[in-house]
Amino acid sequence: ENIFDRSRMAPKTPIKNEPIDLSKQKGCTPERNPITPVKVMDKPQADPWTPTANLKMLVSAASPDMRDREKKKELFRPIENSEQSDTPDSLQYDIVDDSTVEEFEKRRPSRKQKSLGLLCQKFLARYPNYPLSTEKTTISLDEVASILGVERRRIYDIVNVLESLHLVSRVAKNQYCWHGRHNLSQTLKKLQEAGELQYGELMTFQHKEQDSDYKFGERKRETVPESQDRPLQDFSEPDCSSASANSRKDKSLRIMSQKFVMLFLVSKTKIVTLDIAAKILIEETQDTVDHSKFKTKVRRLYDIANVLTSLDLIKKVHVTEERGRKPAFKWIGPVEFSGKTDELTGHSQTSDPLPETQREACARYQICATGKQRLARHASFNGAQPCEGTRRKVSSEPNSPRQERQDEYCSKMVNLAAVCRQKIEEDTRNSSVTSPFSLLPVPGDSDFCVNPLPQAAFPVVQAEVPSFSLPAGINSQVPHPSTPAASKTEDGKPALVPSQPFLCFPSSSLFMLCGGLQENNLSETQPTAGDKGNWSAEAQAAEPPALCQKRSSHKCTLPSPPVDDEEPVAKKQNMEQTDLPLSLVVPKKPFESPKTEYTPGSGCPSAVHLETYLDLESPTAPEAGSKESAKPLDCQEQEKQPQNKDPDEPPPENEHIPKENASQPFQPQYLYVQPPAGLSSFNFLFSANQAPGAISLPSNQLPSLSVPCVMVPSSALASFPLVCSPSFTSPLSHDGSFPAAASMNFSMSSLASTTPVFISTTAVVTPKVSPTPSVDPSQPAHPALHLSPVLTRSCGAVKLDSPVCVGHPVTLLKLQQPSSAPLTPKNIRPAHHEAFFKTPGSLGDPVTWKKNEGNQTRNASSVQRRLEISGSSAD
DNA sequence: CACTCCCGCCAATTA
């Protein structure tokens, strides 16, 4: 709607009716004049120019409120602009038109006329999208406000959003510098990257958080030396949240805007529903509560969305869910900016690149992660901008608050992830209560369907590795450094340990999956059958392979896998149906899938939306039967997974099958399935990598699964946390990257008590693999253990079907805790982990997660905590 | 009634 309006409005066109013509007009004119000179004007606003009289007249006609303000401003404006032909015209128009009706309208500028979106259009109309680099346009808030006839407050809303995208930067008080869209793609790229890291995690799944913790700690060390330490802290930042710091900045519209954009960028579908976004963005997780908070967040999101819509970056769409339609926004801006491309490319190219990539990723990551880093990041952002200099304080204070804010934003991102979890959980709950959300694909809208991302298209498995790596790095952390070796396996190369993917299983009962989807998806699903909750999160694991691929290029590739369809199968959530509360995203099967390949059969699941985050859902899933289900994960290789349960808790009778994909592409994805009743004793791990298809379960039966997986007796697991290294070394594996990460994770895991175990699987990817390949070797230090026969068997069983599956042999290694220690105190929090897990799972197990949540989640105020929690295991 | 989201109070920050 807005758009339409805009159209008319925007252009300097004559506004037909608008009451506010003046403003518009002004706006229009200004374009050319980039800067308005006028500060003076602003101030002057008040005054009564004569001209005003006319204006007043008009205004008065219009709305009362408007009149005052507008009068002033406009008056000025016109005057200044004076000539703008428009003005007069418009006035005339108005008048003329008005005659009656028109007039009427004018007067009453409906809300739409006063909408932020429209206002933003006017604002944008004043400045060129691509200003000459040379010329810098400065924007005076007062001036603009007066010109546009609005209160300054409204201008702040616009500017803050624009600033978040670096279309403008603040130079000084009341002064902003207009950069235009030159750097928009870069900014988006950065946001995407940041989003992947953060949200990806989320999306991926929570566990990411955990990982993150790990990561952080480890990562820092290892990975980036440079990075230094900051590991925890940064995250902590979020912590910061803890309190103090948070002040306003955290909540800033700017940050929200960036996060919001990030969600789109990491979303496969490119569609984000407001409620989901709100949930994710609400730091506090309190899900439960604060309905008001949620409302407030939504209000803000509307504000942001209006501006973004004006920028033609998003458009409003509706997503149909089970419940009904939900308002959502679809990203219509550039999808992947080049930058990404690069990355992709690199990745795809080969593993080799990986390292670099990872590094980069790490670097980025770090940046994001750390406050300091953040700063750096910001700086970079800023730098990009034309005006950088201008940025606030550049000169003097580096730390200007704002920057900090941005920095914070990074942290926030992290938090977000946490939040997302929570949200999810909440949702789950809620949903459980109410209803789950699943998005259904809407037939009508294709929008949501997943689009294949552009990215997605990418090919390639191999590439995966690289990709992964980064993420891995990120997530995991460590990789490089420590493990150098990790080296990733490059494609084929076995990298030994490092390469292998690992999974960690925290004690927590649930499962974690790591997916490597690139994008992160996560879905969860859950089965639950009984339990309530259920849902797992796997994010997309299911994701359609295609999706997976997408980004991933990396990995995914998968072509074939058999199934694809299944989609969500994995997710299946058996239960889901049952309760699942929320699934956020639903696969859309129907939709078309995007491209790629999915097989026909399944559609893709789409997860879309943030899918990840939310996703959960259960879509399809018929399978419930299978409870245990498996989930397919993505891509190939990597397998591994972890799972885990706690020793303590084992009980999973339920099965949860959550899966999560790793957020980052890199990560391996695993599915952990808790044993269904019957199986209770076993845990299954699947590698996400595999093509989704692979995993898919047949409908009901387990046996059918083809995925490579490992079953582990729960008892066994109980004892310790397991970690799997994703990487395989096997040639096949792409994933190599993980390794490091893996390690990191562990630490986090907080498994604490238990000893961590690593399991390496062989890559599965192709059928070829038969036995475990090289993997073992990887673990140098530790002897590798192969899974017990049991596992093997299981695997066998499972695998059977899938062609793909190769079975991955899995090796267990004992590690000392690789990471465990490392984590910094804060980072680790055990509780969170659980919570974390729960979250997704929570759905599944109400109880469990409740506990967790209740305890932790809520307690923790926010994401941060979670992060922390996750990090710290200790407790 | 639900969805949007304008409006502007007023607190946090800055200057």
Add this chain to the structure above:
DNA sequence: TAATTGGCGGGAGTG
């Protein structure tokens, strides 16, 4: 202390 920023949420317009 005054001015600038900007969080926040009441409540109104729309459909």
